[in-house]
Amino acid sequence: MSILSILMKSDKDEPSSALRSDCSLCVPEKEVVIWRGAFWRLIDAGDTSIPGYLRLIVNRHITELSWLAKPEREQLFSLLQVIDESMRQELKPTKINIASLGNQVPHMHWHIIPRWHDDPYFPQSLWSTAQRDTVSPEQDARHQAAQRLFAKLPKLCAKAVY
Numbered sequence: 460m461s462i463l464s465i466l467m468k469s470d471k472d473e474p475s476s477a478l479r480s481d482c483s484l485c486v487p488e489k490e491v492v493i494w495r496g497a498f499w500r501l502i503d504a505g506d507t508s509i510p511g512y513l514r515l516i517v518n519r520h521i522t523e524l525s526w527l528a529k530p531e532r533e534q535l536f537s538l539l540q541v542i543d544e545s546m547r548q549e550l551k552p553t554k555i556n557i558a559s560l561g562n563q564v565p566h567m568h569w570h571i572i573p574r575w576h577d578d579p580y581f582p583q584s585l586w587s588t589a590q591r592d593t594v595s596p597e598q599d600a601r602h603q604a605a606q607r608l609f610a611k612l613p614k615l616c617a618k619a620v621y
């Protein structure tokens with residue numbers, strides 16, 4: 460079953476809590492989980508060109524914001540806020556991009572992306588054509604700051620949902 464057919468099917472079905480063995484986000488092959496809660500999990504997006512890039516993924520099959528249950532919606536905003544704050548403190552980015560697309564998988568997820576004026580795509584989105592191929596002289600320091608951020612986030616996320 461293709462990802463598209465899973466997505467199309469989930470549009471017609473009620474949102475589901477059941478894990479599906481044919482879904483890449485129910486049964487991820489490689490995922491570096493930073494924190495996992497009852498409704499959401501936070502993973503390292505693993506993009507080496509953008510240190511600290513995170514994804515916040517809803518655990519059940521649900522694709523639209525208005526379909527979230529109230530506790531899921533409340534936790535989402537609390538989590539985005541605490542992630543944004545701690546990302547700003549540790550990474551000191553030029554800007555933080557927060558985006559939800561979800562056209563290819565049946566789990567709503569949020570990209571939380573620290574952006575720097577000298578990152579490969581700035582000021583365009585990460586999904587655009589690269590603007591430059593130089594590596595910032597700050598890149599190593601940003602990777603180290605990202606590791607500090609990842610170490611702090613489990614405690615901060617757990618606190619944010621209580």
Ligand SMILES: [Zn+2]
Binds near residue numbers: 479484520565566
């Ligand atoms: Zn799934």
